[in-house]
Structure formats: C-alpha cells, structure tokens
Amino acid sequence: MSRAEVVESVRPVSPLWTFGLLRNELVTTFRRWRTLALLAVLAGVPVLVGIAVKIETGDGSSPGGGGGGGPAFISQITNNGLFLVFTALAATLPFFLPMAVGVVAGDAIAGEAASGTLRYLLVAPAGRSRLLLTKYATVVVFCLAATLVVAVSALTVGALLFPLGDLTTISGTQISFAEGLGRALLIALAVAASLIGVAALGLFVSTLTGSGIAAMATTVGLLITVQILDQIPQLHALHPYFFSHYWLSFADLMREPVYWDELAKNLGLQALYAAVFGSAAWARFTAKDITA
Amino acid sequence: MGEVSAEEPEQRETRAEPGEPVIATHALTKRYRGGQLAVDGLDLTVPAGSVFGFLGPNGSGKTTTIRMLMGLIEPTSGTARVLGQPMPRATRAVLPHVGALIEGPALYGFLSGRDNLIRYDSADPAADPRTRRVRVASALDRVGLTAAAGKKAKAYSLGMKQRLGLAAALLQPRRLLVLDEPTNGLDPQGMREIRALVRELASDGTTVFLSSHLLDEIAQVCTHAAVMAQGRLITQGPVAELSAGARGRLVVTTPDPAEAARILKEQGVADVVVTDDRVMGEPPDRDLAEVNAALVTAGVRVRGFMVERASLEDAFVALTGEGFDVAG
Numbered sequence: 001m002s003r004a005e006v007v008e009s010v011r012p013v014s015p016l017w018t019f020g021l022l023r024n025e026l027v028t029t030f031r032r033w034r035t036l037a038l039l040a041v042l043a044g045v046p047v048l049v050g051i052a053v054k055i056e057t058g059d060g061s062s063p064g065g066g067g068g069g070g071p072a073f074i075s076q077i078t079n080n081g082l083f084l085v086f087t088a089l090a091a092t093l094p095f096f097l098p099m100a101v102g103v104v105a106g107d108a109i110a111g112e113a114a115s116g117t118l119r120y121l122l123v124a125p126a127g128r129s130r131l132l133l134t135k136y137a138t139v140v141v142f143c144l145a146a147t148l149v150v151a152v153s154a155l156t157v158g159a160l161l162f163p164l165g166d167l168t169t170i171s172g173t174q175i176s177f178a179e180g181l182g183r184a185l186l187i188a189l190a191v192a193a194s195l196i197g198v199a200a201l202g203l204f205v206s207t208l209t210g211s212g213i214a215a216m217a218t219t220v221g222l223l224i225t226v227q228i229l230d231q232i233p234q235l236h237a238l239h240p241y242f243f244s245h246y247w248l249s250f251a252d253l254m255r256e257p258v259y260w261d262e263l264a265k266n267l268g269l270q271a272l273y274a275a276v277f278g279s280a281a282w283a284r285f286t287a288k289d290i291t292a
Numbered sequence: 293m294g295e296v297s298a299e300e301p302e303q304r305e306t307r308a309e310p311g312e313p314v315i316a317t318h319a320l321t322k323r324y325r326g327g328q329l330a331v332d333g334l335d336l337t338v339p340a341g342s343v344f345g346f347l348g349p350n351g352s353g354k355t356t357t358i359r360m361l362m363g364l365i366e367p368t369s370g371t372a373r374v375l376g377q378p379m380p381r382a383t384r385a386v387l388p389h390v391g392a393l394i395e396g397p398a399l400y401g402f403l404s405g406r407d408n409l410i411r412y413d414s415a416d417p418a419a420d421p422r423t424r425r426v427r428v429a430s431a432l433d434r435v436g437l438t439a440a441a442g443k444k445a446k447a448y449s450l451g452m453k454q455r456l457g458l459a460a461a462l463l464q465p466r467r468l469l470v471l472d473e474p475t476n477g478l479d480p481q482g483m484r485e486i487r488a489l490v491r492e493l494a495s496d497g498t499t500v501f502l503s504s505h506l507l508d509e510i511a512q513v514c515t516h517a518a519v520m521a522q523g524r525l526i527t528q529g530p531v532a533e534l535s536a537g538a539r540g541r542l543v544v545t546t547p548d549p550a551e552a553a554r555i556l557k558e559q560g561v562a563d564v565v566v567t568d569d570r571v572m573g574e575p576p577d578r579d580l581a582e583v584n585a586a587l588v589t590a591g592v593r594v595r596g597f598m599v600e601r602a603s604l605e606d607a608f609v610a611l612t613g614e615g616f617d618v619a620g
Contacts, residue, residue, distance in 0.1 A: 020414040020417075020419075020421050021414050021415050021417075023414070024410065024411050024414040024415075028400070028403065028411060031402070031403075032402055033402065115398055115399075115400070115401075116395070116396075116398030117398045117399065117400060119359075119362075119364055119394055119395075119398065120392075120394075120398055120412055120415075120457075120460065121412070121415045122362075122363070122364060122383075123362045123363070123364070123387055123390070123392045123394070124387065124412055124413075124415035124416040125363070125383050125384060125387035125388065125415075125416065125417075126415035126416070126417075127383070127384055127417065130417070131415075287366070289359075289364070289365045289366060290359070290364040290365065291359070291364075291365065
C-alpha cells in the first residue's frame, strides 16, 4: 500500500458514511426475488384492467354500464388512456399496494431476526435506532416505487391501447394532457403517502416477533380487518381513525379547483400513524433482547 | 494482499489502559422472563493479548454471556466492560474494534459471499467505504474463500458458511475477536487452518475469546481458560495452572499387572485400573521413588514408571464432577 493511501485512511469518520447502510439496504431489498415478484404483480394489474376494458368496449359500448360498477374513472378510459393510471391506482390501493408494503415492512426486522443476520448487523455495529430508521426509510422508498410501478405500467398500457389527449376533470372542466400528466404524478405521490401508515404499522409488528412470515401475515391481516371495520356503519365514530379511511381522497386531485380537505386529513392521519407506531417500534426494538 | 492499517481517532479513545483486561464482568447476571437463571453472578476477567478459552457444557450460559458482552442482551444485574468501556451502553464505540462469530454464521442466502461481507461492512459506521472492496477481498482471501466469493451463499456448505462468518469478523483490524464454536462444521483440515489463524491473530496482539465444547481445541491454542457450569463460573486462569490443579495419573507398565496392582494399593494408590500390561491410578501424597522401590522389592518387573500430566479434560472433570458432554 502506498504512503498516500495510508495517510488518506487516517482521515476522520465522515458522518455521511452512515448512509452507506441505507444504500446497501435499498440495493439488498430491490435485488430480492420477492420484491421483484411483488412489483411484477403490481405492474400486471393495469395490464389486466386495460385489456379487460379494451375487450369489453370492443363493440363500442361504455364499460361499467355508464357508471355504477368498477373502480373510479373506469368509464373514461376508452376516451383517454391517461385515466387508466387513475383507475389502476384506485384498484390497487385498497389491497394490492398495502399488501405488498405489509410484506416488505413486516419482514424488515423479523426476517433479519429469523435468519440470524440481525445479530451480526447489530454487532457490526449498525446501531438499533440507525437500523430501524434505515429499515423504515427503505419501506417508504418501496411505497413510492410500488406506486410508480403501477402508474408507469398503467400509463404505458393506456397509451398503447387507447387514445391520449386533453381530459375532463370530475368538476367538468377541460385540462391539457400535460397538466393531466402532472395531476397523475401528484396522485401517485398521494397514493404513496397513503401507505406510510401501513408501513409504520408493519415495522412495529416486525419488532414484536422473530418470524418474518408471522409479521407479514399479521400486518396483512390487520389491513384486511381495518378495511372490513371501515365498512361497518355502527363503528362510524371510529372510522376517521382507520388508516385506510381517507385513502380514496386522492380522487379529489382531479377536481377543479382541487379539493384539499380530505387529502390533508389523509396526510395528517398517515403522519400520526407513522409517529405513533414509529415510536412504538423504536421503544420496542431498542429495549429488546436479541436472542435469535 | 492489501493489509489495511486504518486507525481511526475513535480507536485511540477506546484504547484501554495498559494491563486493563479486555473483558471484565462483575456479578453479571441474566434471568430470562420465564424466571430461568441463565448466568449467575459472573466475574470474568480476560487479560489483554490472551487466547481465552471459554468452556462449559451445553446450556451452561456461555452464549448468554457472549450476547451480554456484545450488547445484544441487557443484563438483569451486574456490569460488563469490554475494551474498558461499559456494555451495552458503549456499543457504538466498542464494537467496531470487535469481530464476532456468535452461535454460527448467519448469511443472506440470496446474496453472494462477497455481497454478504459488503453488507456487514456497510452496517459498521466506522468502516471506510473507500477501502471496503479491498478489505472484503483480503478477508475472503484470509479464510480461503476467494474462489467461491461470487457464489450465492445459499449454495455454500456448512464449512464455507463458517469461513464466511469468520471473514466477516476479520473485515477490519480488531482488538478483540469473539469466536463462538468457530470450528463447527469444519473438516480436520479446516480446523487446523482456524487454529493457525487464531495463533496468527494472537501473535499480532489481538485478544481472542474462544468458546468451544472441544476441550482439545482449547488446550491446543489457549493461554487462558474459564469453565462455566449451570450459569456459574467454576474457575478461570492460565491453562497451565488449571491443568496443574488436577493431579496426574501414575502409570506403571509391567508384565506382572496383578501383583503390581496389589502392591500399588498397599502403597496408597487410589482408583487402580488394570489394562493389559498397564496399571494406572491416582498417585499417593508420598515420594513416588518409594512406591517404585516397593514394587521392585516385591519382585514386580517394572518396564515403565511415570506420571502422566493431567489434561484440561481431567481438570474439567475434577471441577464439574461430571463428563464434559453432560448438559447442566
């Protein structure tokens, strides 16, 4: 080793090195077959919806019988492929997207514990708070990536199967295609943000158990339970506190002017879930005996 | 092979006073939630520069002790100091100087051996990312895994996994290496290599803390040893002193074993055992020359007369009153 290299290696520890773990975590997560399979399933949903609408309307009739059934915006897809983005997000948000996030978040700590790699990360030493923050940041990045996969797949399929052009908002006004694309991006961001609560919940569950499968199953189970409870009118008083209650508020971004009320409530609720379950996960994980 | 001599400022701060033990615990106790007392009032002292053997039957509390030393488990009471700093409070300052192999290797099966090491190295905030590739390559080389570095870890044999776990402990120059059963799953050649590696590291000044159920292994490489049973420390000290504590065995080789056994019993030799032409027993507390003279006077033809030095195993059996493989 040359003299210059030796001198360089004596330089003090840079605080930026701490992000090396985040970078490695992201690379590791997105290189797993499971992550890629989840993303592939999500990319497949818009393809199915697009083809179904194309076949259904092949005879010139409008899908969903002119309103009534089907996810939001589905009746408009034949006029403008961009609407497939909104439809696909509306179709995946209640289940597919949060399930994928639940799998990744539930496995975050519990999966490492089950394989025993957690103890080696901690003696490296990754630091418990640093590791937990890294895991949460990675799950949030996955939320965004999963949403964008659905959106980009839907835009591609929409452009291939249907015409593109100016579009009509829910309020009835016309906006240009460029502005429509902007709204689509905003909607994707709103959908990704809607998943922050589930991500925090999954991470918390992940700190409770040493089994990745148990954590994933619990998180997805909670997701289904909450969605069912949200449909029971007698629990009306509790509904505003369910993480999924304001999910479909993203459609308000298609109004003119945009109706921010419920969107803000949704973001506030997601932030509340992140704070509560993030703190709970931190309290649990930093005090936990690692025996696996 | 590019030996990396990175010495961060942190390293100087945590440098222990000369003569200060590398590991020192005081009344260290761990009671699990079920009420089970895993470690009971442990006072362990590991001197700097030693190769320290940590012995005990399965379930004696060795691994719980190691986990407390590494900050993975919070002690119920008592204190543990590693490299002069309290654990688990000082994990961030202490652990970059400690390489550990705890209860076997744990790997990401979907990553290659090299990527496994890169991941563990990037988890260490004190590891320089600019030298990461070089350090990973030299660690792989040190454990003989260079050829298999690109293979996915799930395709590794148990011995290869063990080597990769060792490589992870050697990613940086360490002041303390904690190796829990490092030769598990290795063939005899692999075991020899590990022993050579431990000696090499120790000669560089690294303190090696080695837990094992193979007494032979400890006896071959360790300068110091401690014995645990049922959560308690039974003894600790230099290996030479430990084996000296147990008395050797008198071995007489003779073509007249029956007669020899009778005379030896008369002379106060206890626990006499005859096998073919060898008569063995616990030597009495008197001059052995007299014992030999008595044999010759009685007409016993003595071919050999010697005291076999006690092995560590004899010391262990004397201390625990049980065989080594009996769980506590």
